[in-house]
Amino acid sequence: MKIATYNVNGINGRLPRLLEWLEETRPDVACLQELKTADERFPIDAIRAAGYGALWSGQKAYNGVAILARGSDPVEVRRGLPGDPTDLHSRYLEAAVEGILVASIYLPNGNPQPGPKFDYKLAWFARLHAHAAALLERSQPTVLAGDYNVVPTDRDIYNPASWLDDALLQPESREAYRTLLAQGWIDAIRTRHPDDFTIYTFWDYLRNRWARNAGLRIDHLLLSPDLGPRLVDAGVDREVRGREKASDHAPAWVVLG
């Protein structure tokens, strides 16, 4: 079973790219982020025509997450991260697909830092810690997939020098990611590629960063501990980033046996 995560950076503007990738790689589950569209403009007809059922939580212009399942309709379990009823951003969706609980996560970027956006990022992370711990208590195979907006270590970026003030590299962001892993979650990409320090998922549009492979690893697939023995493979569909009208992220994926 192949589960992927892909920050599409505008699902309508990049729909041909998304459909092409689905056709080429046929993931069983695809978690999408940054839909940047209201619910009523989600391109469900094109996605169904590609062979996928879908759940989505949209928002006009910003955020937005979805879960696609090949040949079936994902069963919605949760919409929105618990812990703050005043938080209206569409950043979390959870569904059951073939016995696996899958979450599509779009963690706040947090820039500029310090400031209210960074505070929101850390508060969102704290809510994720609480919910992720509750998920582990249920002992159901679970995958938390998405754009975490965290570069876990300096081994996950081409060169941290020009990003030192960025929210993605702050010690607080990294500590929050480590705290999540310490609950027992397995970072599938890093576990499968322990010594590959050029495996990235995001290349900024600015300053020719794709051509220079000046990337960051910020999209992650976290597996519940029971899925550890089922980890067969994991990777990044890097070439997708190099295409016309590409998102600034590439899809990342895991195969479970």
Next chain:
DNA sequence: ATGTCGAGCAAAGCTCGA
């Protein structure tokens, strides 16, 4: 500051968020 995108608003270039 740099400089690249999508999307909204509204009718073209600006603003915002990333």
